[in-house]
Amino acid sequence: MYFFSRAEAGRKLAKLLGDYSTENVAVIALNTGGVLVGAQIAMKIHASLSMLLSKDIYLPGEINPLAAVTSGNVFTYNKMFSVGELEEMKQDYWSYIEQSKMQGLHELNVILGSDGEIDRHLLNRKTLILTSDGFQNGFSLDVAADFLKPVNMRKLIIAAPFATISCLDRIHLLADEIHCLDVIENFFGTDHYYDDNTMPKTADLLKVIRNTPIHWHH
Numbered sequence: 001m002y003f004f005s006r007a008e009a010g011r012k013l014a015k016l017l018g019d020y021s022t023e024n025v026a027v028i029a030l031n032t033g034g035v036l037v038g039a040q041i042a043m044k045i046h047a048s049l050s051m052l053l054s055k056d057i058y059l060p061g062e063i064n065p066l067a068a069v070t071s072g073n074v075f076t077y078n079k080m081f082s083v084g085e086l087e088e089m090k091q092d093y094w095s096y097i098e099q100s101k102m103q104g105l106h107e108l109n110v111i112l113g114s115d116g117e118i119d120r121h122l123l124n125r126k127t128l129i130l131t132s133d134g135f136q137n138g139f140s141l142d143v144a145a146d147f148l149k150p151v152n153m154r155k156l157i158i159a160a161p162f163a164t165i166s167c168l169d170r171i172h173l174l175a176d177e178i179h180c181l182d183v184i185e186n187f188f189g190t191d192h193y194y195d196d197n198t199m200p201k202t203a204d205l206l207k208v209i210r211n212t213p214i215h216w217h218h
Contacts, residue, residue, distance in 0.1 A: 001161070001162065001181055001182035001193070002193050002194070002195070003161060003193060003194050003195070004194070004195045004196055005036070005194060005195065005196040005198075006033050006036035006037050006133045006161075006194060006196075007036050007037075007039070007040055009037055009133070009161035009181065009194075010036060010037035010038065010039065010040025010041055010131075011040045011044075012161070012181060013037065013040070013041055013131070013159045013160075013161065013179055013181065014040045014041045014043075014044035014045065015044075016159075016179045017041055017044065017045055017129065017157070017159065017179065018044065018045065020045045020047070020127060020129075020157075021044070021045040021046055023045075023127055024125065024126045024127065024154075025045055025046075025047040025048075025126060025127045025128075025129060026047055026048045026049075026050065026122075026123055026126045026127075026128050026129070027041050027042040027047045027048065027049045027050070027128075027129045027131060028049075028050050028051070028052050028118070028128060028129070028130050028131070028144070029049070029050070029051045029052070029131055029132070030051075030052055030130055030131065030132045030140045030141070030143075030144055031051075031132050031133065031140060032051070032199060032200075032202060032205055033132065033133030033134070033190065033199065034051070034131045034132040034133050034160075035049070035051050035205045035208055035209065036133065036199075036200075036205075036208070037131050037132070037133050037159075037160070037161065038051075038129075038131040039208055039209075041129060041131060041159065047129070048122075049208075049209050050118045050209060051118075051205065051206070051209060052070060052118060052143070052144055052147060053070070053071060053108055053111065053112060053202070054068040054069060054070045054071075054108075054140070054143050055068060055069050055070075055104030055105075055107055055108055056068050057069065057097065057100045057101065057104060059089060059093055059096070059097075060096075064078060064080060064081075065078055065139065066078055066081070066086075066089060066097070067097070067101075068139070068140075068143045069101050069104045069105055069108070070108070070143060070147050071105070071108040071109065071112050071118075072118065072120070072147055073105060074143070074146050074147045075101060075146075076139075076142055076143045076146045078139055078142075079138070079139070079142055080137070080139070111202050111203075112206070118147075120147075120148070120150055120151050123148070123151045123153060124151060124152045124153070125152060125153070125154055126153060126154060127153070127154045127155040127156075127157065128148070128151070128153050128155070128156050128157065129157045129158075129159055130144055130156070130157070130158050130159070130175075131158075131159045131160060132160050133160070133161060133190055133194075134160060134161055134162050134163070134184075134190040134193060135160050135162070135163035135164065135167040135168075135171070136164055136167065136187055136190065137164070137166065137167050137170075138166075138167050138169075138170030138171070141158070141167075141170055141171065141174055142170075145174055155176045155177065156174065156175050156176050156177075157175060157176065157177045157178070157179065158171050158174065158175040158177075158178055158179070158180075159178075159179040159180070160179075160180055160181075161180075161181050161182065161193070162180065162181060162182040162183065162184050162193060163180050163183060163184065164183070164184050164185075164187050165183055165184070165185055168180065168183055
């Protein structure tokens with residue numbers, strides 16, 4: 001399935017989530033493209049909108065991230081690596097990992113400022129909708145799951161325009177409810193599935209979040 005834009009995909013998902021307009025809901029975008037999807041959902045169902053921004057940490061010469069850190073100082077290792085591989089890399093690169101973690105936190109704090117931080121206390125007893133503009137793998141979901149561990153949520157919904165088959169397995173383990181418009185067997189990159197790939201800068205995306213008319217805390 002192809003979409004003209006992330007906003008169009010968000011509107012399609014919003015129609016499926018209309019029943020939640022009377023509930024206490026928070027929409028959390030897991031990447032920048034997810035903000036454009038999530039804004040449509042949030043406006044449709046009168047929910048708050050926020051973005052869980054994370055910084056991937058790569059070891060020298062690796063093409064896949066070793067881990068990611070969020071602005072809440074939550075550190076998540078990539079489960080694509082085995083326990084043995086992770087232990088070996090942590091032993092060999094401990095100081096490098098710690099330095100990268102601190103640098104990542106600093107960059108996130110500069111980007112987000114106080115307005116961009118997610119207050120996890122405000123998520124308690126809410127239905128949470130995690131969204132992205134497309135899930136290639138489950139790493140961003142693992143990061144979100146770690147971040148949300150202290151939250152006493154009512155229900156976890158994962159909504160996305162598409163996900164790969166392997167990622168859908170991870171989604172099924174995490175979510176109480178799933179809304180996925182298409183399942184991708186041969187993934188060609190997220191941009192491939194959108195005609196319009198115009199992406200606002202992060203600062204402008206934070207304005208979208210602040211200006212979503214229903215940026216409420218129920």
